[in-house]
Amino acid sequence: MKIISGPLSMFGAKVEIAALEKGVDFELVMAPFSQFRGYEPKHPDVLRINPKRQVPVLIDGDLEIFDSTQIFEYLEDLVPNPALWPADPKARARARQLEHRGDEIYFPHIVRLMGLEDTPDDPAAQTARHEASKFYRHMEQTLGNQPFLAGTYSYADIGFYMAQLFGARKGAPMTAETPNLLAWRERMSARPAVRKVAGAMAAYLASIGSSMPDFMLALD
Secondary structure, eight states, X not given: XXXXXXXXXXHHHHHHHHHHHHTOOOEEEEOOOBXXXXXXXXXXXXXXXXXTOOSOEEEETTEEEESHHHHHHHHHHHOOSSOSSOSSHHHHHHHHHHHHHIIIIIHHHHHHHTTOTTOTTOHHHHHHHHHHHHHHHHHHHHHTTXXXXXXXXXXXXXXXXXXXXHHHHTTOOOOTTOHHHHHHHHHHHXXXXXXXXXXXXXXXXXXXXXXXXXXXXXXX
């Protein structure tokens, strides 16, 4: 199996963590990336497989798929244990909804902050940070006193961990307003698979002289 990701790909990192948690033997290929040109020129296999021209891409023999959530589902079918979706159908649906909300409701606000890190008074940046804070409060209520977002450790945790990592990097960090989420992040950071992937990202950021939040410094 081959996973094509990128050194600063949130969605690629999600897939890497999931594969490690599953104990899948895979070859990791990092698409070339630079601060000035991004992923241009694109990796030829990424161009061939994904019409959106984005990582991650998974190749397993004659199977070629893209999109982190679709790859999650394949890994879950391929290696059912350890399970990364809850067993109960309703709990599983809630976990899938949480993963989707992280990708499609929360993360677009973080995307809007990209390039606005040094302009805190920009109205668009203020709105994005406000929406991120509102999402954190919602997730704080969802988590409650559970150890993980859906009760048991799941893809929902993997997805939101990487999403909030980018939120922290781009000026919308979680704060003391959400103490349960902060404790959850510590538990997540302690997982070997999470630490390996997020730590590699931290090391890459350090190598290019980029700043990062304190919790990432502890991963490098």
